[in-house]
Amino acid sequence: ASAVIRMTNTRGAEGFIAVSPEQRKKFWLDRSRTAAISKHTNAFKVNEDVVIPLPRMGDYCDGIERINIELSTQNKLALCDALAEFLQGELPLHAGDAEIDKDVLIGDRRQAALDYVTSVRHRWQWLLDKLDLPLAEAEKQFAEYGINASDLSNRAANPTLFHRLQDYSVRTSWKAELKPRLSKIFDGTVFQPVLTRIEAIHKEVLRGRVFVALHMHAGDGNVHTNIPVNSDNYEMLQTANRAVDRIMALARSLDGVISGEHGIGITKLDYLTDDEMANFWSYKEKVDPEGRFNRGKLMRKGPIRGNLDNAYTPSFNLMGHESLIMEQTDVGEIAHDIKDCLRCGKCKPVCSTHVPRANLLYSPRNKILSTSLLIEAFLYEEQTRRGVSLAHWAEFEDVADHCTICHKCEKPCPVDIDFGDVSIKMRNLLRKQGKKSFNPGKAAAMAFLTIKDPTTIKAIRTGMIDWGYKAQRFAHELGKKFGLVQPQVKAPPATLGKAPIKAQVIHFINKPMPGNLPKRTSRALLDIEDDKVIPVIRDPHKANGESEAVFYFPGCGSERLFSQVGLATQAMLYHVGAHTVLPPGYLCCGYPQTAAGEEEKGQKITTDNRVLFHRVANTLNYLDIKTVIVSCGTCMDQLQKYEFEKIFPGCRLLDIHEYLMEKGVKLEGVGGVKYMYHEPCHTPMKQYQGIKVANELMGTRVDLSDRCCGESGTLAVARPDISTQVRFRKQEEIEKGAAKLREGDPNAKIKMLTSCPSCLQGMHRYADDAGGIEPDYIVVELARHLLGENWLPDYVAKANSGGIERVLL
Numbered sequence: 001a002s003a004v005i006r007m008t009n010t011r012g013a014e015g016f017i018a019v020s021p022e023q024r025k026k027f028w029l030d031r032s033r034t035a036a037i038s039k040h041t042n043a044f045k046v047n048e049d050v051v052i053p054l055p056r057m058g059d060y061c062d063g064i065e066r067i068n069i070e071l072s073t074q075n076k077l078a079l080c081d082a083l084a085e086f087l088q089g090e091l092p093l094h095a096g097d098a099e100i101d102k103d104v105l106i107g108d109r110r111q112a113a114l115d116y117v118t119s120v121r122h123r124w125q126w127l128l129d130k131l132d133l134p135l136a137e138a139e140k141q142f143a144e145y146g147i148n149a150s151d152l153s154n155r156a157a158n159p160t161l162f163h164r165l166q167d168y169s170v171r172t173s174w175k176a177e178l179k180p181r182l183s184k185i186f187d188g189t190v191f192q193p194v195l196t197r198i199e200a201i202h203k204e205v206l207r208g209r210v211f212v213a214l215h216m217h218a219g220d221g222n223v224h225t226n227i228p229v230n231s232d233n234y235e236m237l238q239t240a241n242r243a244v245d246r247i248m249a250l251a252r253s254l255d256g257v258i259s260g261e262h263g264i265g266i267t268k269l270d271y272l273t274d275d276e277m278a279n280f281w282s283y284k285e286k287v288d289p290e291g292r293f294n295r296g297k298l299m300r301k302g303p304i305r306g307n308l309d310n311a312y313t314p315s316f317n318l319m320g321h322e323s324l325i326m327e328q329t330d331v332g333e334i335a336h337d338i339k340d341c342l343r344c345g346k347c348k349p350v351c352s353t354h355v356p357r358a359n360l361l362y363s364p365r366n367k368i369l370s371t372s373l374l375i376e377a378f379l380y381e382e383q384t385r386r387g388v389s390l391a392h393w394a395e396f397e398d399v400a401d402h403c404t405i406c407h408k409c410e411k412p413c414p415v416d417i418d419f420g421d422v423s424i425k426m427r428n429l430l431r432k433q434g435k436k437s438f439n440p441g442k443a444a445a446m447a448f449l450t451i452k453d454p455t456t457i458k459a460i461r462t463g464m465i466d467w468g469y470k471a472q473r474f475a476h477e478l479g480k481k482f483g484l485v486q487p488q489v490k491a492p493p494a495t496l497g498k499a500p501i502k503a504q505v506i507h508f509i510n511k512p513m514p515g516n517l518p519k520r521t522s523r524a525l526l527d528i529e530d531d532k533v534i535p536v537i538r539d540p541h542k543a544n545g546e547s548e549a550v551f552y553f554p555g556c557g558s559e560r561l562f563s564q565v566g567l568a569t570q571a572m573l574y575h576v577g578a579h580t581v582l583p584p585g586y587l588c589c590g591y592p593q594t595a596a597g598e599e600e601k602g603q604k605i606t607t608d609n610r611v612l613f614h615r616v617a618n619t620l621n622y623l624d625i626k627t628v629i630v631s632c633g634t635c636m637d638q639l640q641k642y643e644f645e646k647i648f649p650g651c652r653l654l655d656i657h658e659y660l661m662e663k664g665v666k667l668e669g670v671g672g673v674k675y676m677y678h679e680p681c682h683t684p685m686k687q688y689q690g691i692k693v694a695n696e697l698m699g700t701r702v703d704l705s706d707r708c709c710g711e712s713g714t715l716a717v718a719r720p721d722i723s724t725q726v727r728f729r730k731q732e733e734i735e736k737g738a739a740k741l742r743e744g745d746p747n748a749k750i751k752m753l754t755s756c757p758s759c760l761q762g763m764h765r766y767a768d769d770a771g772g773i774e775p776d777y778i779v780v781e782l783a784r785h786l787l788g789e790n791w792l793p794d795y796v797a798k799a800n801s802g803g804i805e806r807v808l809l
Contacts, residue, residue: 007219046227048244048268049261054221056254062166063250064212064225066131067243069165073128075209076172080121082201083178087114092193105190113185117178123147124172127161135159174202208236210243222261269298269307330429335375337422340415341368347409347419352681352708353402358492358725362402364409364419370399371422393435398497400426401719404712404726405595406681427597436597441717446596449556450605452586454529457521457560465561469513476512485510492725499721507720511727514764514775522554522563522570523586525796526804531585534616536623536805537570539798542577549579549623550659551616551648555635556588557757564792565757568783569631569656571795574803575787576663580629581620583612584809591638592713606641613647619809631656631779633682633756634713655684657693657755657778667699667785673749674741675702676734676773678709678763680756694753694778703741705752707733711762731769738770746771753778 052060087110093102123145130138135152138161142149147170152159154167164170179202186194207230215224225247227240248271251258258271269277280298284291296304347364348354354363361370374396381388403423410418430436448460479485488510493499499507521529528535538547550573558566573580587609594602617625625648630636636655644651677694685693694702710716710726734752742748752763752775763775783791 046229046240046244046267048225048227048247048258050223050225050247050251050256050258051221052223052251052254052256054219056256057216057221057223059254060223060250060256061214063254064214064247065166066162067246067250068211069131069162070128071210071212071239071243073124073172075205076124076174077121077128078208079174079178079202079205080117080124082205083117083182083198084114084121086197086201087117092197094190094193096190109185109191113182116181116185119146120177127165127170127172131160131162131165133161135161135164138164174206208233208239210236210239212243212247217261221256224261264298266297266307269300274300330425330432331375331378334371334422334425334429337425338368338371338417338419341365341417342414343369344414346412346414347417350408350412352404352406352408352712352726353722355492355725355729358728359494359496361496362399364413364417367399367402367419368417368422370395371426374399390435393430393433394497396426397430397435397437399423400430400597401715402722404681404708404715406708408681424595424597424599427595428599429597431597439718442596442714445714445717446592446598448560449588449592450601452531454524454586457586458524461521461560465517466519469515469517472509472513473515475509479506479509488724489728489731492728493721495721495725498719504720507724508717510720510724511765512768514761514767517561518563520563521586522559522566525563525567526799528582528804528806529585530806532809534584534619534807534809535582536620536807537574537580537582537799537803538805539574539577540802543579547577547579548627549581549625550627550629551581551583551613551625551651552629552631552656553583553587553589553635553639555630555632555757556592557760558631560586562757562760562777564780565631565760565777567792567795568777568780569629570799571783571787571791572656572660572665572779573629574795574799576660576665579623581616581623581625583609583616587612589632589635589638591634594638595634595713606638610642610647613642613644615809617647619807626651627659628653629656629659630654630684631755631757631777633680633684634758636684636686637682654687655693655755657690657697658685658687660779660782661688661693661696665782665786666697667782670698670700670785673751675700676705676737676741676750676752677702677778678705678752678754678759680754680759681708681712682756684755690755697778697782698753702753703737705730705733705737709759709762709765711758711765713758716762727765731766734766734773735770738773742771750774751776751781753781755779 091102091106091110093105095102095105126141126145127147139149149164150169152164152167152169154163154169156163161170165172182198183195186198210227210229213226213228215226216222227243229236229240244267248258248268252271258268264272277298277300284299291299291302296302296306298306300306343365345363345365351363360366374392377392378388381392400423403420405420405423407418407420409420410416427436444460444464448457448464451457451460476485484506488506493503498504523529526535526537552569552573554566554569558569570580570582588605590602590605590609592602593599593605628639628644628648628651630639630653636653639653644653675694675698677691679690683690691702691704707730708726709730710723712723712726716723738750741750750770750773752766752773754760754763754775755778760775760777763773766773767775783795788794
C-alpha cells in the first residue's frame with residue numbers, strides 16, 4: 001500500500017491509507033461528494049469509457065476541459081437569449097393598489113437591462129469564438145470587452161485564451177456578471193416578480209447544461225467519461241450526443257481506444273471501423289449464423305442496425321409530456337429519492353431483510369437497483385401505451401415487502417438515502433394503483449389496531465388472538481410432528497418473489513405464536529373504555545399538589561394485545577406517585593397505517609388524535625403536564641410528529657424505561673436469572689442507549705442481543721417467508737448470547753427483555769430455542785420484582801378502589 005501511495009505522490013496525485021476511523025470517514029465524505037454528478041441527472045448518465053495512453057492522459061484532460069468550457073459558455077449564451085426574450089415581453093410587477101401604467105413604473109429599466117444583457121453576451125461570445133487566439137494578442141482586447149483577469153497560473157508552453165479560462169483567471173459568471181446588475185436595475189418590491197422570474201429562467205437553462213466528468217483507474221489508462229443528462233430535455237440529449245462525437249474523436253487522435261472497461265454497446269458502434277469489428281463479425285457468423293442471440297446487436301448490416309438508431313429507452317427518448325405515470329403518481333418522487341445511490345453497499349450489514357445465507361438480492365443497494373429498473377420499465381410501458389405489466393407490479397411489491405421500515409440503512413449511507421421511507425412510498429403507490437395484494441391476516445390485524453369500539457375490539461380479540469393464535473400453535477405442533485417446519489428453520493430457503501401458497505403456510509406455522517395472553521384489555525380491567533371520559537390515575541396516599549403529572553399514550557400493542565405492558569407502566573407510575581393521564585378511549589398512533597402504505601388513514605388518525613389531545617389539555621388545564629410517556633417504539637416515532645410541545649407547553653416525549661431510570665428506580669440483587677436485551681428496530685429510547693437503560697434498571701448484567709426478531713408489525717403475517725429468513729439470523733444471535741450467559745452454569749434461567757410489543761410477540765416464538773428463554777418487557781419485570789408476583793391484580797384492585805379520577809371530556 002505504501003508503494004502505491006509513493007507512486008501516486010510522485011505523479012502529482014493524492015493517495016492515502018485509511019488506518020483510522022477519521023481517515024475512513026474522510027474517504028467516504030469525499031465519495032459522497034461525487035453524488036453531485038448524480039444530483040444533476042434525472043434518468044441516467046452517458047458513460048463513454050475509453051482507454052488513453054498514459055503519456056497522453058494530460059492532453060485528454062485538456063481536451064475534455066476544452067469541451068466543458070465550450071459547453072458551459074454555450075449554456076450561458078442560451079441564458080442571455082432567454083433573458084432577452086423575457087425582458088422584451090410582458091414584465092410581471094407587484095403594483096399593489098397603485099393605478100399607475102406599467103410602462104411608467106418600468107421606465108427605462110427594461111432597456112437598461114436589455115442593453116446590459118446584450119453587452120455581457122457580446123463579451124461571452126467573443127471568449128467562446130477566440131479560445132484559440134494567442135494569449136498575448138487576446139489580452140490586448142480585454143479592456144475593450146470589459147474582461148477582468150487575475151494572475152495566470154497555467155504554465156502552458158504556448159498559452160492561448162483557452163488557458164486563461166482553464167485556470168479560472170478569466171471567468172464567465174452568472175453570479176458575478178449578470179445577477180448583481182439585474183438585481184440593482186429591478187430593485188424594490190414592485191419588481192420582485194421580475195427578479196423571481198429571472199432566477200427561474202436561470203435555473204431552467206442551467207438544468208440543461210451538459211458537462212463531462214472524468215473518473216479514472218489508477219495506472220491503466222481507463223477513463224470513465226460520464227455525461228449526466230436529464231432525459232426529459234431533448235436538446236440536452238442532443239448536445240450530449242454531439243459531445244460524445246467530439247470525445248471519441250479526441251480519444252482516437254491521442255492513439256486511444258474506445259473499447260474501455262465497459263465494452264462496446266450500442267452507443268459506441270458508430271465509432272468503430274469495419275476492420276476493428278471484423279473479428280467479432282466473423283466469430284458471430286460461426287457460432288450464430290441465424291442471428292438468434294441479441295439480434296442485431298453490434299451488427300451494421302441486416303434489418304436491424306445495432307446502434308442507437310433503433311434504440312427506444314426512457315434514457316434516450318423520454319419526453320416530459322409523454323411520461324404520464326411520472327406526473328400523475330409517486331413514481332417521480334421515488335425515483336428522486338434513490339437517484340443519488342453510489343452503489344457502495346455500506347447499507348448491507350445493517351439491513352434487517354438482507355440475509356446472505358438465504359438471499360443475496362434484497363439489500364438496500366440491490367433494492368435500489370431493482371426499483372430503478374422497474375421504474376424504467378413502468379415508463380417504457382406507459383409511453384408505448386401497453387399499460388404497466390402485472391408482473392412488474394408484483395416485482396415492485398416484492399421489493400417493497402422486503403423492508404421492516406427500521407431506517408437503519410440511512411445512517412451509513414454517504415448520500416442519506418432512507419430506503420424505509422422509499423418503501424412506504426412504494427406501498428402507497430401500489431395501493432393508489434390498486435395493485436397491492438390482499439392478505440386476510442394483515443387486514444384483520446390492521447382492523448384490530450384501528451377500530452375504537454370496545455365491543456368490536458373484544459370480538460376481534462376473541463377470534464384472532466384467542467382462537468387464531470391457538471390454531472396457529474396447534475398447526476405448529478402438527479408441522480413439527482410431520483417434519484414440515486424443521487428444514488425451513490434450519491436453513492431458510494432462498495426466495496425470489498413470493499413463495500408458493502403451501503410454502504407460505506409452512507413459513508407461517510414454523511414458529512409458534514405466544515400463548516397465555518391476558519384475557520382482557522387493560523381498559524376493560526379498569527373500566528375506562530368510555531371515549532368521553534379522561535382517566536386520571538394516581539395513588540391517593542401519595543398524590544398531592546406537588547405530584548408530577550404525565551400523559552401516557554399506551555398504543556395498540558400495550559393496551560389491546562399485551563395489556564400487561566400497559567398495566568405495568570401504569571402500576572410503576574402509580575408506584576412513583578405520578579398523576580397518570582390516559583387518552584379517552586382506545587386509540588392508535590397511526591404508524592401501522594402509515595408504514596403499510598395507507599398514508600391518508602395514518603394522517604387522518606394523527607390529525608384526529610392531535611385535535612383530541614388539545615381538547616384533553618384544555619379540559620385538564622389545572623394539571624401541569626410536562627412529560628408524555630410511551631411504551632412502544634413505533635408510537636414514539638409517530639408521536640414525535642404530533643408537536644406535543646404545542647399541546648402541553650414545555651413537555652417532553654419519553655419512554656417509560658427512561659422515565660423510571662431518571663426517577664432512580666432499579667432492582668437490587670436479582671438472583672436465579674440472567675438477562676439479555678433485544679433492542680427493537682424502532683427503539684422507544686431516544687435519550688439514552690437501550691442497553692444502558694436495561695443494565696441500569698435491572699441492577700445486574702444485561703447482554704445485548706442484536707438483529708431483528710422478524711415480527712415487524714404485520715410482516716410475519718403478510719410475508720412469513722421473509723420473516724423466516726430474518727428469524728434465522730436472530731436465532732443464531734440468541735443461541736450465541738445464551739451460550740455466553742450459561743458459561744459455567746449450563747442450566748441457568750435466561751430472560752429476554754425488550755421494549756416493543758411487536759418484538760415481545762416475536763421473541764415468544766424463540767421460547768423453545770437456545771435451551772429455553774423467557775421473553776418479557778423490562779417494565780413488567782420491574783413491576784414483578786418491586787411490587788410482587790401479584791402486582792397486576794393488586795394494582796387493578798387499588799386503581800378500582802378510588803385510584804381513578806374520571807373527568808368528562
